Amino acid sequence: MDTQIEPRTAGGEEIHTEEIMVNMGPQHPSTHGVLRAVLTLDGERITGVDCDIGYLHRCFEKVSEKLTYPQIIPYTDRADYLGGMTNELAFVLTVEQALGIEVPRRAQFIRVIMSELQRIHSHLIWFGTFGLDLGATTPFLYSFRDREVISDFFEEVSGARMMYNYMRVGGVRNDITAAWVEKVREFLRRFPAYLQEYDDLLTGNPILKARTRGIGRIDAATAIAYGASGPVLRASGVAYDLRKNDPYLVYDELSFEVATATEGDVLARYRVRLKEMRESARLVQQALEGLPEGDFLGKAPRIIKLPPGHYYGHVEGPRGEVGCYIVSDGDRRPYRLHWRAPSFVHLQLLPIMAKGHFMGDMVAIIGSIDIVMGEVDR
Amino acid sequence: MALALAAPALAGGNLYTRAQQLFLDLGLPPWIFAILVAAVKVALILVFILLNVLFLIWLERKLGGHLQNRLGPVYTGPFGLLQTVADALKVLVKEDVIPAAADRWAFIVAPFIAFVPALMIWLVVPFGPGLQARDLSIGVLYVAALSGLIIPSLLTAGWSSGSKWSLLGAFRAGAQLISYEVPLLLAQLAVVVWAGSLSLNDIVRAQQQGTWFILLQPVGFIVYLIAAIAELNRTPFDLPEAESELVAGFNTEYSGFRFAIFFLTEYANLLTSSAIAATLFLGGWSGPWLPPFVWFLLKTYVFVFIAMWVRFTLPRLRVDQLMNFAWKLLLPVALLNVVVTGAIVAL
Amino acid sequence: MMAVWRQVAEGVTGVIKGHVVTLRNLFRRPVTYRYPQVRPELPVGTRGIPVLLSDEEGKLLCTACEVCARECPVQVIHISAHRDENKKKVLDEFDIDVSRCMFCGICAEVCAFGAIAMSDVYELADFEQDRLIYNKDRLAEIGRRRRGPIINYGIKTEGPRYGPEPAATAASPAPAAKTSPPEGAKP
Numbered sequence: 046m047d048t049q050i051e052p053r054t055a056g057g058e059e060i061h062t063e064e065i066m067v068n069m070g071p072q073h074p075s076t077h078g079v080l081r082a083v084l085t086l087d088g089e090r091i092t093g094v095d096c097d098i099g100y101l102h103r104c105f106e107k108v109s110e111k112l113t114y115p116q117i118i119p120y121t122d123r124a125d126y127l128g129g130m131t132n133e134l135a136f137v138l139t140v141e142q143a144l145g146i147e148v149p150r151r152a153q154f155i156r157v158i159m160s161e162l163q164r165i166h167s168h169l170i171w172f173g174t175f176g177l178d179l180g181a182t183t184p185f186l187y188s189f190r191d192r193e194v195i196s197d198f199f200e201e202v203s204g205a206r207m208m209y210n211y212m213r214v215g216g217v218r219n220d221i222t223a224a225w226v227e228k229v230r231e232f233l234r235r236f237p238a239y240l241q242e243y244d245d246l247l248t249g250n251p252i253l254k255a256r257t258r259g260i261g262r263i264d265a266a267t268a269i270a271y272g273a274s275g276p277v278l279r280a281s282g283v284a285y286d287l288r289k290n291d292p293y294l295v296y297d298e299l300s301f302e303v304a305t306a307t308e309g310d311v312l313a314r315y316r317v318r319l320k321e322m323r324e325s326a327r328l329v330q331q332a333l334e335g336l337p338e339g340d341f342l343g344k345a346p347r348i349i350k351l352p353p354g355h356y357y358g359h360v361e362g363p364r365g366e367v368g369c370y371i372v373s374d375g376d377r378r379p380y381r382l383h384w385r386a387p388s389f390v391h392l393q394l395l396p397i398m399a400k401g402h403f404m405g406d407m408v409a410i411i412g413s414i415d416i417v418m419g420e421v422d423r
Numbered sequence: 424m425a426l427a428l429a430a431p432a433l434a435g436g437n438l439y440t441r442a443q444q445l446f447l448d449l450g451l452p453p454w455i456f457a458i459l460v461a462a463v464k465v466a467l468i469l470v471f472i473l474l475n476v477l478f479l480i481w482l483e484r485k486l487g488g489h490l491q492n493r494l495g496p497v498y499t500g501p502f503g504l505l506q507t508v509a510d511a512l513k514v515l516v517k518e519d520v521i522p523a524a525a526d527r528w529a530f531i532v533a534p535f536i537a538f539v540p541a542l543m544i545w546l547v548v549p550f551g552p553g554l555q556a557r558d559l560s561i562g563v564l565y566v567a568a569l570s571g572l573i574i575p576s577l578l579t580a581g582w583s584s585g586s587k588w589s590l591l592g593a594f595r596a597g598a599q600l601i602s603y604e605v606p607l608l609l610a611q612l613a614v615v616v617w618a619g620s621l622s623l624n625d626i627v628r629a630q631q632q633g634t635w636f637i638l639l640q641p642v643g644f645i646v647y648l649i650a651a652i653a654e655l656n657r658t659p660f661d662l663p664e665a666e667s668e669l670v671a672g673f674n675t676e677y678s679g680f681r682f683a684i685f686f687l688t689e690y691a692n693l694l695t696s697s698a699i700a701a702t703l704f705l706g707g708w709s710g711p712w713l714p715p716f717v718w719f720l721l722k723t724y725v726f727v728f729i730a731m732w733v734r735f736t737l738p739r740l741r742v743d744q745l746m747n748f749a750w751k752l753l754l755p756v757a758l759l760n761v762v763v764t765g766a767i768v769a770l
Numbered sequence: 771m772m773a774v775w776r777q778v779a780e781g782v783t784g785v786i787k788g789h790v791v792t793l794r795n796l797f798r799r800p801v802t803y804r805y806p807q808v809r810p811e812l813p814v815g816t817r818g819i820p821v822l823l824s825d826e827e828g829k830l831l832c833t834a835c836e837v838c839a840r841e842c843p844v845q846v847i848h849i850s851a852h853r854d855e856n857k858k859k860v861l862d863e864f865d866i867d868v869s870r871c872m873f874c875g876i877c878a879e880v881c882a883f884g885a886i887a888m889s890d891v892y893e894l895a896d897f898e899q900d901r902l903i904y905n906k907d908r909l910a911e912i913g914r915r916r917r918g919p920i921i922n923y924g925i926k927t928e929g930p931r932y933g934p935e936p937a938a939t940a941a942s943p944a945p946a947a948k949t950s951p952p953e954g955a956k957p
């Protein structure tokens with residue numbers, strides 16, 4: 046990975062070469078929205094990456110200061126629009142923790158089911174777009190075909206396919222019905238076949254392996270130093286998962302494996318995510334089995350006022366640690382709200398990962414860290 | 424296609440002699456007749472290509488749709504068959520944009536540098552017995568020479584656009600096309616060695632008497648298939664226009680009519696490569712029961728189907744892997760194939 | 771040498787497997803459908819535009835308590851009311867600017883009178899921005915298309931899949947829309 050431009054010679058004379066600078070994005074097919082990466086290229090080889098973000102900035106944190114707590118919930122959906130359920134969860138958990146509210150067990154199970162379905166949902170989108178980045182258009186449509194089913198589940202319980210506004214302080218908005226549970230079971234029965242299809246289509250493909258092995262490698266130390274979390278960190282060999290390391294809801298009662306890989310390259314991240322889908326399916330299965338009767342929405346004050354102080358809550362989102370930091374001055378509105386977005390953190394790793402690789406690897410790397418620009422820019 | 428189907432009646436049968444007689448009776452010099460015949464042939468070939476290209480574009484979308492669990496075009500005409508026509512109309516009424524940074528004349532000329540040779544190749548393609556515009560004795564060589572002309576076109580397009588994406592696309596195109604030209608030619612060479620002739624017609628006849636060359640030359644066919652797909656810039660070798668990397672590669676800046684020409688060329692080339700593959704490996708127009716022309720079309724579309732199927736299955740290679748693949752794997756295999764073929768033929 | 775061959779074999783099977791998958795899918799029924807002709811069956815509770823519900827006599831249930839307007843996160847509900855002789859509030863205007871509504875459903879949740887619900891009407895595109903401000907009558911009209919009970923704060927409607935024309939129902943169409951500043955100017 047020598048990034049130095051070697052002097053080129055022809056007939057003993059040195060040829061004058063120049064680096065070119067290209068703007069990848071903000072309108073580029075594979076920057077997953079509006080990321081602008083200023084690349085310095087030596088031929089096809091990347092010598093420098095400079096990320097320019099903020100094209101999707103919607104003042105989420107500032108707007109939140111003017112909203113009451115229940116009103117913020119729909120906004121959190123829009124931060125990472127592919128991980129709405131876990132975002133909402135991070136927020137309501139923080140508020141509940143500040144208020145010291147007990148959440149009914151049924152609600153906790155429902156939350157687990159939703160979080161894990163959300164993880165599968167998000168990883169399916171990642172799988173599709175990752176294939177698209179590598180030039181295979183078909184995985185995208187297959188994964189969207191299967192993701193649609195989960196979207197339908199969400200629509201049935203929450204009323205929306207992406208912007209759920211489903212979690213509530215003290216529980217969830219609507220109960221899930223027996224018919225719904227049966228539908229999810231049916232989906233989980235078919236899900237392994239879907240995954241097998243993805244494996245056959247893409248995982249076993251020699252081109253995919255050649256394109257991803259050894260690309261965008263980061264070691265565990267760097268990943269930790271940069272605050273990476275989620276699949277990016279786990280692919281570097283650190284088995285850190287908030288569901289295990291700081292269990293929330295009822296995760297400590299359910300059995301699942303933390304998917305890890307050691308190589309830290311694009312292929313490792315790919316494998317970790319595929320494995321996570323399997324584990325999430327297992328978790329949903331268990332949660333459906335253990336689903337107790339009871340309330341889905343517990344008692345919460347009608348007007349929510351957090352006592353003055355600082356609160357931080359975090360959950361394991363599809364992309365990593367989703368954190369919500371609230372500073373309250375005792376009002377109905379937060380004094381300050383900060384959102385820890387895993388994509389934003391992982392984006393900082395991009396220059397390290399991309400340096401020395403080819404232009405074509407750049408898209409694979411961006412795809413492998415699974416950024417959502419809505420979350421990066423907020 | 425109806426016109427093309429009528430071709431045997433026009434050129435092959437006794438209509439030809441009768442028309443010739445008519446001309447001589449009228450006292451016209453024979454060269455006028457020769458020119459007229461040539462014009463009719465060219466017109467027929469053009470109609471054949473354009474109709475097929477329209478169909479191919481539709482097929483690619485429809486097939487792609489169904490391979491991906493989608494419907495593909497449905498709204499325009501039955502099964503969306505008129506989708507390409509609608510798209511062509513749309514493209515033609517688009518604003519004709521020439522970027523300010525572009526090298527004007529080169530930018531304008533580039534699409535046509537590729538388009539004209541793509542049509543010229545069809546001069547030697549045998550549609551059926553005697554159904555060939557010109558039976559050149561160096562047919563294979565002629566095809567190879569003309570298909571190589573796409574490289575300057577893409578380089579010109581990429582260079583003259585004045586955009587970095589285009590330039591990168593052109594670099595890739597140049598490197599890739601030149602690299603894959605070699606195994607492509609070697610694969611054809613093995614067939615030529617076996618048939619003992621460079622004329623496409625002779626090659627078909629050789630297969631008519633013996634077996635199809637795909638059975639005698641399986642390795643050659645696979646090399647041809649891979650190299651042809653690479654020459655056509657199709658996935659998994661679509662690096663020159665890799666949309667997820669280079670936006671649209673060499674045709675990033677092209678729009679409207681000029682883009683349509685590039686698009687047309689791409690599919691005309693697909694048709695050409697398929698037709699050549701059918702001729703060299705699948706026995707061309709030879710076959711029982713059905714008329715030769717239908718056999719020819721069928722075999723061409725077999726190759727088209729494979730190319731599309733591959734496109735909707737595989738991811739894209741990376742630039743260096745592409746080069747390695749061509750020079751380190753495909754070329755030795757193709758060379759070995761030629762040597763072995765030569766040895767067998769000599770024995 | 772063995773390793774190389776194994777790799778080649780793996781690669782070839784990998785490629786072939788992929789092709790088998792796509793070929794199998796070629797003969798599967800497509801999952802997409804021709805959208806405007808074929809429509810999805812939406813579950814009750816799907817959040818389209820929030821609409822006003824009426825009782826059997828066609829009277830609006832809304833009591834103009836303005837809770838929904840206050841709780842709407844984007845402040846797109848504009849309500850004005852006056853008091854009649856009995857000091858009872860009478861609703862004059864109830865506008866929702868659907869171009870800014872985010873269909874979160876909070877308004878339906880907080881209404882204590884069950885007077886507003888999320889409908890399954892979502893095809894709201896229009897050529898003029900003014901027409902996107904739905905007034906009381908248009909909202910009520912969609913509400914009257916209701917069929918079945920309220921589930922998950924939402925209703926199912928029948929009839930046209932889009933919102934009613936403003937001119938057809940509104941007593942005072944354009945000016946009313948202009949005077950309704952949906953901004954959250956109120957504290």
Ligand code: SF4
Pocket residue numbers: 831832833834835836837838839849880881882883884885886
């Ligand atoms: S819709 Fe309900 S909440 Fe809104 S003003 Fe009317 S009664 Fe009050």
Ligand code: SF4
Pocket residue numbers: 820841842843844845846847866870871872873874875876877878
């Ligand atoms: S759905 Fe949400 S945004 Fe729309 S009017 Fe109701 S509360 Fe406001």
